[in-house]
Amino acid sequence: MPTTIDASFIDSLPANVAVQFLERVAKSPQREAFRYPVGEDWKSITWKQAGDDVSRIAAGLLSLGVQAEQRVGIASGTRYEWILADLGIMCAGAATTTVYPSTNEDDTAYILSDSECQVVFAEDDAQIAKLTSRKAELPALRKVITFDGTADGDWVIGLADLEKLGDAYLAEHPGVIEDTAKSIRPDQLATLIYTSGTTGRPKGVRLRHSSWVYEGEAIRAQDILSEDDVEFRWLPMAHSFGKVLMSTQMACGFAAAIDGRVDKIIDNLAIVKPTFMGAAPRIFEKAHGRIMTMQAAEGGAKEKIFNQAFKVGLQVEQLKRDGKSVPLLLSVQHTLFDRLVFSKIRDRFGGRVRFFISGAAALNRDIAEWFNAAGIVILEGYGLTESSAGSFVNLPRDYRFGTVGPVFPASDVKLGEGDEVMIKGPGVMDGYHNLPEETAKTLTEDGWLKTGDKGALDADGYLRITGRIKELFKTSGGKYIAPPAIEAKFKAICPYASQFMVFGNERNYVVALITLDPDALPGWAAENGVSGDYAAIVKSDACRQMVAGYVDELNKNLNRWETIKKWELLDHDLTVESGELTPSMKVKRNVVEDNYKKLIDDFYS
Structure with a gap:
C-alpha cells in the first residue's frame, strides 16, 4: 500500500514566496544555499549572502518605481543571477515574466508586450539587441538591467548599478523588504510563464504566490528531500520545472549548484557530486545511448560482462518488486557486477545520486528500469505549467515504473470525458493572461484543470499517462x-x-x-x-x-x-x-x- 501523507501542512503555509525565502534565510543563515562556476572553480554562497543580494535587487526595483504585481521580465539562461533576479522581483511584490534566451525576437517582443513588462533583466548583448530592435513595440519597458551585456548608463544599466540603487534605497528605507514581503497577498500574481506552445502564440500562465509556496511545501511534506541534500540545477529557469525546484529548495533548505550549460552537465556532475537532479527524459535517453554505444565499441569480453550485468540486474530488481527473495547465486553475481559495472556508471553521475526526478515529458519505462538496475533511481513526475509544474511524483520509498506517482497531498485528481486527466488544488493557475476564452476552455467553473492528457489510475491512485488527447x-x-x-x-x-x-x-x-x-x-x-x-x-x-x-x-x-x-x-x-x-x-x-x-x-x- 502507498504511504499516506499528512496534508495538514496546507494550514500553515508561508504567506508568499518572499516570506518563504526570508524565513529560510533566517533559519539557515550560514548554511550553503548556492554555488556557481567562476572560471574553473565554484563559488559558494550562504543563505545569508543570498538574502543580502536579493534584498539589494528588490530595493533597486522599488527605487525604479516598480509596483505590486507589475511585471518584470528575465531573458537569460540558467545562472545564479537568474535566481537572484527572480527572488528580487517577488520580494519587491512584482511578478516575474520568464523568457527563454533561445526565444526568437518576434516572440520575445510579444511576451514582453503582452505582459506589459516595466523592467527586463537581459543576460547579454544578444538579449539586449532583441529589446533594442523592438523598443517601439514595448512602450511599458522603462529599464533594462544586464548581467553581462553592455550598459549605456540610461535605458540599459548593469546589475551592479541596480544593486547600488538598492543600497541607497535601503539606507533611506530600512526594513522596506520585510514590510513589502508582509504586504504581499497569497493570491497575488507571482509569475507569468508563457507556454512555449506547439501551435500558435505563447499563452501567459498566471501563477500566484500561494501556488509556488504550496509546491515546495508539498514536496517537503512528502519527506523526499532535506537540507542535507545537494542539487545540481541546469534546467531552464524559464520553465516551470526549474521554478518548482527553487520553491522546493526554499522549503527544504538544501544547497543547489547552478549552471545552465547543457554541454557541461556530465562534467559538472563529477565535480558537484549531487544527491539529486531534475531533468527531462532526453537527458536520460542521451546518457543511456552514450553508455550503450561506448560499451559496444569496447566489444569482446567487456561487452559480454556489461550485457550480463544488466541481465542479472534487471532480474534482481524484478524479484524485489515482486516481493520475492533473491537466490544466493544470483545475489553473489549481482554484488560482483555492481563492483565491475554498475558502480562505474554511478560514478559518471558523481557517485552520490539518491535519485533523479524526470519531468516535462514521458519517460520510457525500459530506460527507467535500465538505470534502476544500475542502482540509479529515476522518479517520474507529472504536471503542467498550468499546475505550477508539480502535481504528481513517485516517491523514493514507493515508486512504480510506468506511472508518474500519486497526486500531491492537498490536491485532487479525476478522469474526465475520454479519460482526460483533471487536476484540482492550490497549484492550479488563475488562468491565461488576457485570454478569458482560452481560460474557460481549460478551467471548469468549479476549479478543475483539464490537462489534455489521457490517463489511467490504479487502485492506489498512481497515475499512468496513456497519451496526449490531441496527439492521438x-x-x-x-x-x-x-x-x-x-x-x-x-x-x-x-x-x-x-x-x-x-x-x-x-x-x-x-x-x-x-x-x-x-x-x-x-x-x-x-x-x-x-x-x-x-x-x-x-x-x-x-x-x-x-x-x-x-x-x-x-x-x-x-x-x-x-x-x-x-x-x-x-x-x-x-x-x-x-x-x-x-x-x-x-x-x-x-x-x-x-x-x-x-x-x-x-x-x-
Missing part, C-alpha cells in the same frame, strides 16, 4: 494510435536516436520521420567507415541499414496496426532555432508535419 490519431482502419508511446520505445531501443515522429492520421498505415543524435553519430560513422557531415552520414547505405534494423526491432514489439511501414531520415536534427522544437525541447509536431507534408504524402503514393 485514428487510422483509416479505425485503430487509435498514441505516437508518444511508440516514439519513446524507439528511443529506448536505438542509442543513436534523437527524434522519432509518428504520423498516420486517417491513413491506412503508420509512418515515421527520424533524426539521429549529432553528438553520437560521428562516433558511429568513424567505427563504420562512413565519412562526411551529418547529412552525408544519414544518406549512407550503412546508416540506413543500421536504422532499419532498429525499426524492425521496434515493430516486433508493436501491435500490427502500430507498426512502422515506411520511414525516412531527415538531413538535420530538429532544433529550437529551426522552429521545430519549443524552447523546452518538445517537438512542434504540427510544424514538422507542415514542413514535410510532401514527404509524408509520398509515403502513401
Whole structure:
C-alpha cells in the first residue's frame, strides 16, 4: 500500500514566496544555499549572502518605481543571477515574466508586450539587441538591467548599478523588504510563464504566490528531500520545472549548484557530486545511448560482462518488486557486477545520486528500469505549467515504473470525458493572461484543470499517462494510435536516436520521420567507415541499414496496426532555432508535419 501523507501542512503555509525565502534565510543563515562556476572553480554562497543580494535587487526595483504585481521580465539562461533576479522581483511584490534566451525576437517582443513588462533583466548583448530592435513595440519597458551585456548608463544599466540603487534605497528605507514581503497577498500574481506552445502564440500562465509556496511545501511534506541534500540545477529557469525546484529548495533548505550549460552537465556532475537532479527524459535517453554505444565499441569480453550485468540486474530488481527473495547465486553475481559495472556508471553521475526526478515529458519505462538496475533511481513526475509544474511524483520509498506517482497531498485528481486527466488544488493557475476564452476552455467553473492528457489510475491512485488527447490519431482502419508511446520505445531501443515522429492520421498505415543524435553519430560513422557531415552520414547505405534494423526491432514489439511501414531520415536534427522544437525541447509536431507534408504524402503514393 502507498504511504499516506499528512496534508495538514496546507494550514500553515508561508504567506508568499518572499516570506518563504526570508524565513529560510533566517533559519539557515550560514548554511550553503548556492554555488556557481567562476572560471574553473565554484563559488559558494550562504543563505545569508543570498538574502543580502536579493534584498539589494528588490530595493533597486522599488527605487525604479516598480509596483505590486507589475511585471518584470528575465531573458537569460540558467545562472545564479537568474535566481537572484527572480527572488528580487517577488520580494519587491512584482511578478516575474520568464523568457527563454533561445526565444526568437518576434516572440520575445510579444511576451514582453503582452505582459506589459516595466523592467527586463537581459543576460547579454544578444538579449539586449532583441529589446533594442523592438523598443517601439514595448512602450511599458522603462529599464533594462544586464548581467553581462553592455550598459549605456540610461535605458540599459548593469546589475551592479541596480544593486547600488538598492543600497541607497535601503539606507533611506530600512526594513522596506520585510514590510513589502508582509504586504504581499497569497493570491497575488507571482509569475507569468508563457507556454512555449506547439501551435500558435505563447499563452501567459498566471501563477500566484500561494501556488509556488504550496509546491515546495508539498514536496517537503512528502519527506523526499532535506537540507542535507545537494542539487545540481541546469534546467531552464524559464520553465516551470526549474521554478518548482527553487520553491522546493526554499522549503527544504538544501544547497543547489547552478549552471545552465547543457554541454557541461556530465562534467559538472563529477565535480558537484549531487544527491539529486531534475531533468527531462532526453537527458536520460542521451546518457543511456552514450553508455550503450561506448560499451559496444569496447566489444569482446567487456561487452559480454556489461550485457550480463544488466541481465542479472534487471532480474534482481524484478524479484524485489515482486516481493520475492533473491537466490544466493544470483545475489553473489549481482554484488560482483555492481563492483565491475554498475558502480562505474554511478560514478559518471558523481557517485552520490539518491535519485533523479524526470519531468516535462514521458519517460520510457525500459530506460527507467535500465538505470534502476544500475542502482540509479529515476522518479517520474507529472504536471503542467498550468499546475505550477508539480502535481504528481513517485516517491523514493514507493515508486512504480510506468506511472508518474500519486497526486500531491492537498490536491485532487479525476478522469474526465475520454479519460482526460483533471487536476484540482492550490497549484492550479488563475488562468491565461488576457485570454478569458482560452481560460474557460481549460478551467471548469468549479476549479478543475483539464490537462489534455489521457490517463489511467490504479487502485492506489498512481497515475499512468496513456497519451496526449490531441496527439492521438485514428487510422483509416479505425485503430487509435498514441505516437508518444511508440516514439519513446524507439528511443529506448536505438542509442543513436534523437527524434522519432509518428504520423498516420486517417491513413491506412503508420509512418515515421527520424533524426539521429549529432553528438553520437560521428562516433558511429568513424567505427563504420562512413565519412562526411551529418547529412552525408544519414544518406549512407550503412546508416540506413543500421536504422532499419532498429525499426524492425521496434515493430516486433508493436501491435500490427502500430507498426512502422515506411520511414525516412531527415538531413538535420530538429532544433529550437529551426522552429521545430519549443524552447523546452518538445517537438512542434504540427510544424514538422507542415514542413514535410510532401514527404509524408509520398509515403502513401
